[in-house]
Amino acid sequence: MECVFGMVGNGFTLVVADTSAVNSILVHKSNEDKIMVLDSHKLLGASGESGDRVQFTEYIQKNVALYQFRNGIPLTTAAAANFTRGELATALRKLING
Template sequence: MEFLIGLTGEDFVLVASDSTAGRSVVVMNEAYDKTFKLGDKVMMACSGDPGDSVQFAEFVAKNVELYRIKNGYSMTPNAAANYTRHQLAQSLRSSTPYTVNMLIGGYDEYDGPSLYYLDYLASLQKLPFGAHGYGSYFTFSILDRYYKKGMSKAEALKVLSLCLDEVKKRFIINLPSFNIKFIDKDGIHETSLQDIQAS
């Protein structure tokens, strides 16, 4: 019952994930961060089986950091997305596949902002916006209608607010809180729903 959403703007990527950790009909934690840092300007949001998503995300994050230490520079968002896809594809062909869906967002000084959609079957696609989970059933129509290329941060926050309001109103499961992060040329920044409502 998880929900991830991301969209690219003029010079940033906005990624949000619900912060509920649950099992069956029990909510175990309402302040769980489903995002993982892959560099100063690259971030991955994961959903899926809780054990798989944490283990796979930490494996990728540590190997991306090892790459930075060995080579002296970080992976670009494109390189991190393709590395992650390769690891997921290898696990899919092994006896222990991971059931993980991801959004990988980042900023590169040459290519600008980018968002990658990666599912548990290791299909990778660069998109202007994307979503995973049941919440995507309610939000793709809003993103199709209101998303426009080169949006400002204020415009992106308004579109995100529309999406989150729709999920809270229409989805049978309560998702009360979200982790919302911007990735731009200055790094990864966290914001909140209160900041959205104030703007």
């Protein structure tokens, strides 16, 4: 089972993820990085199928960087979260509706 979680305290934030890539009872990898750096102040922790997770987190990372490149200012944390949620919702709707 995969695990990703975060905690916010007074003056700090802790983001933790396991490093195993498993399928049923088989462990394929034990050094998988599941936390993606979006920019100097944002991290994205994700779990799921390895290929889907990597492609989605890289897609989000590149689009956050593209926004900063085009506009000269970084996305706020709320804007990055809204963008991520919207892209995930769109992908799920396409998957369900075919």
